[in-house]
Amino acid sequence: xxxxxxLSSLTGRRELATALEELVTHAEQNRxxxxxxxxxxxxxxxQRDILLELAARLREPAPISVAVVATLAWLxxxxxxxxxxxxxxxxxxxxxxxxxxxAVRRDGxxx
Numbered sequence: 001x002x003x004x005x006x007l008s009s010l011t012g013r014r015e016l017a018t019a020l021e022e023l024v025t026h027a028e029q030n031r032x033x034x035x036x037x038x039x040x041x042x043x044x045x046x047q048r049d050i051l052l053e054l055a056a057r058l059r060e061p062a063p064i065s066v067a068v069v070a071t072l073a074w075l076x077x078x079x080x081x082x083x084x085x086x087x088x089x090x091x092x093x094x095x096x097x098x099x100x101x102x103a104v105r106r107d108g109x110x111x
Contacts, residue, residue, distance in 0.1 A: 017058035
């Protein structure tokens with residue numbers, strides 16, 4: 001509960017938005033996140049627009065489902081995600097980003 005509360009807070013969401021934006025920047029510059037962690041630049045760049053849109057939504061005060069925020073945190077921060085070399089298959093990035101975008105849009109329409 002504490003982790004969910006932290007993730008879904010506006011501060012936590014803004015930190016996650018920054019992480020998504022930095023991920024895109026690293027991909028644009030074809031840079032590794034660290035000497036030990038490399039991103040799949042092509043996969044990230046293919047999803048650039050949706051990732052940046054999701055980052056922008058995270059910065060807004062409107063609530064976002066904890067499940068969506070947790071999924072985006074996994075994408076951006078967990079080396080097992082499809083974003084990272086050695087993580088789950090890269091096709092999962094497009095599927096996951098689209099699922100999150102759809103959920104955020106659906107939630108926005110309900111308000």
